[in-house]
């Protein structure tokens with residue numbers, strides 16, 4: 001199965017935020033969306049997940065055996081639902097929704113869920129809410145998972161463990177991950193294909209190897225250097 005986006009255009013009022021986007025996302029692959037603040041990454045993710053209408057173009061799944069069962073889930077940057085449930089109750093609730101629950105022990109440990117499992121959702125920190133939203137995205141066991149800045153709020157060791165976990169998911173379960181992240185130093189080998197967005201348009205794309213070959217004389221190592229050469233900005237600057 002693959003997810004195809006063809007000539008997608010999305011506007012807010014008169015402002016075009018996605019302009020003629022074409023892309024393919026295949027199962028068993030991990031994609032990285034890079035772009036500065038406001039370039040349209042989250043809007044694209046919301047269009048892909050079906051949470052946002054768009055104006056022109058099309059988004060469709062190939063070989064979707066059960067079209068009524070939405071095969072994609074977006075982990076939002078924030079998770080503001082169920083304020084009066086404890087974290088462990090929210091997880092239990094979502095676990096009940098799936099017939100074949102996904103074993104989340106490893107992910108719970110990486111995200112340190114046990115340390116705030118008894119906290120009411122309304123009292124959790126931004127980082128803790130994000131951890132719950134990542135866990136929920138995996139619990140539902142969809143073939144396509146969109147993650148918005150999953151590495152933020154984690155220390156380097158946890159980032160590396162989460163990256164290894166994500167890579168394992170892609171390979172073992174043949175899932176497709178689309179990750180919005182600027183915190184990619186040391187994690188780059190998990191990404192099969194990279195799209196760089198600017199003002200709602202892809203200004204560069206390719207596999208890690210292709211991009212490193214195309215932009216070999218970098219000031220910074222790896223994809224950070226590619227991003228700098230393509231955009232003139234560092235990945236840190238893109239966070240504003």
Ligand SMILES: Nc1ncnc2c1ncn2[C@@H]1O[C@H](COP(=O)(O)OP(=O)(O)OP(=O)(O)O)[C@@H](O)[C@H]1O
Pocket residue numbers: 012017035036037038039040041042043044
């Ligand atoms: N609901 C909305 N109504 C109006 N404009 C919006 C809305 N959501 C996003 N925008 C605008 O669309 C553009 C793209 O925003 P988007 O959040 O997709 O960018 P982004 O690349 O994800 O940015 P960031 O890295 O800051 O999260 C921005 O100019 C933003 O102001």
